[in-house]
Amino acid sequence: MEDIAWGTDAELTDAQFYNRKQEILVLKSLIESSSKGSPPTIMVSGIRGIGKTVLLKKIKKELKDDYFTCYIDLSLSSSYQMGELTEIGIIEHLYDCIMEEYKGLKFFSSLKRLSKYFKTKDFSISDILDAGGIPMPIPKTSDNYRKLSSFVLDLPQVIYEEHQDKIKGTVIFIDEFQVLKDLGVRLDTFLWYLRGVIQSQKNVMYVFSGSLTSSDSIISKIAGSEGAFGGRMLNVEVHPFTKNTVKEYLKEKSPSLIFDDTGFERFFNCTKGIPFYVNTFAKLLRRDIQLDEDKVKEEFQRTLPYLAIHLINQWSRLTLQEQKIITELLNGPLRRKNISSNIGVTSGSLSNPLNKLQDTGLIKSEDYHYIISEPILEAWLKREYKEKKVYPFRSI
Structure with missing residues (x-):
């Protein structure tokens, strides 16, 4: 019997709760x-x-x-x-x-x-x-x-x-x-x-x-x-689950998920051990088929809009300047002066948007460089650009 919670569940049964x-x-x-x-x-x-x-x-x-x-x-x-x-x-x-x-x-x-x-x-x-x-x-x-x-x-x-x-x-x-x-x-x-x-x-x-x-x-x-x-x-x-914890968790709670070694490595790489993504992705994966690396990649792209739904909503509430900052960081870490040069504004004008994006947890600062801190948002934006040749700066 499978007993894995949705990532959005805020209160779990004793059977669903794991580790910690x-x-x-x-x-x-x-x-x-x-x-x-x-x-x-x-x-x-x-x-x-x-x-x-x-x-x-x-x-x-x-x-x-x-x-x-x-x-x-x-x-x-x-x-x-x-x-x-x-x-x-x-x-x-x-x-x-x-x-x-x-x-x-x-x-x-x-x-x-x-x-x-x-x-x-x-x-x-x-x-x-x-x-x-x-x-x-x-x-x-x-x-x-x-x-x-x-x-x-x-x-x-x-x-x-x-x-x-x-x-x-x-x-x-x-x-x-x-x-x-x-x-x-x-x-x-x-x-x-x-x-x-x-x-x-x-x-x-x-x-x-x-x-x-x-x-x-x-x-x-x-x-x-x-x-x-x-x-x-x-x-x-509270830290993400380790690779071994995720493996044991899925084995116990969702035995119909059949990973080979490469498939599980890809699953862990996609979710980073974060319970919200582990649970949501595991719920959406197809059952009773061999999940190798290629199949998990395919499943990740198929389920990405569901994994990223809360981030997509958050993205839609950002200003155009804040969205542009994030898309600049898709190519890798950048200093503030590089971001300002790339989007054509002064470095000083970026203080408020950079602080806001850090407060929302979408980006973080490390060694004087800014990076995206939400890998699922990064994956969704890259997929959107690949499919539509433009980032979703505006929605109808």
Whole structure:
């Protein structure tokens, strides 16, 4: 029986989940330290598609009987979805997620202590909504931000104190942390404020995660020596699967895929061990036929639009200048001055587009050269040019 997930699946069954034993061991050990006092804050980082969300939800599931756990996806906050991320929008989203999780637990009560705690905070608010017995503060003006944020960020500690006879601690998983870059110049202030509120909490663990690598600029703002959480945040980077892991995974989960040695080498080269691409490509491959190198190459070209669908959508939202930068890099690494010369603009004018492309994870900088960091996007663009003799700068 085949039991391989789609690459887009964010939550897997126990049968579908594979490997990551070391990451689970490390993260659970760190989390369990929260029951002994003041725990460290954790950043789980890694490139897009590496399986961070799946990993967090797996750990959340394993901890739910002993801890109050809450998973929060920052990219689902309404202010981010509307393209206007604000600090108060983030705080309101945290509140919604924490309260939704709390209401669903077996020890959900009348929240008398929580309600009393709310009333002592002296909010200047236009109204208090009753959300299934939970007081929901509605800020009247931006002046309420500090009071509201302090209240919301204190909730994990309050929940633990209210139910410490039933739980060992509180674990808050905050995913898609990279969207905080949209705060722009306000990012540093928000991070320092966040650190100031949560650093004094006991028995509360925060696990941040996002499509970031250890070299990403936001990591230094958070966990660098001069960053808001410098000295208190531990970075756990999730890496692609090794070649042997991918081979064993496919053998166990998809036995009808029949590779010879050259076919598997090509499969691994196409997917780079990134679980999103491994799963998606494996799902789309033809079954019960001999997959040698040539056949896998053929299958890769056939399925490429499906493998690249999220990247194609991202490509369509880039400006023409950003698209041209990427197509210049299809021929290999380039310095900024070479890119500017090739597309006919000044070097200084490339600062914003280059930063944006790095923030989206489409390119990266190594040894003063820029390179494409998404091999599937690179393969799709080359195929488009080969077939149509022009890059897809515009779509109808």
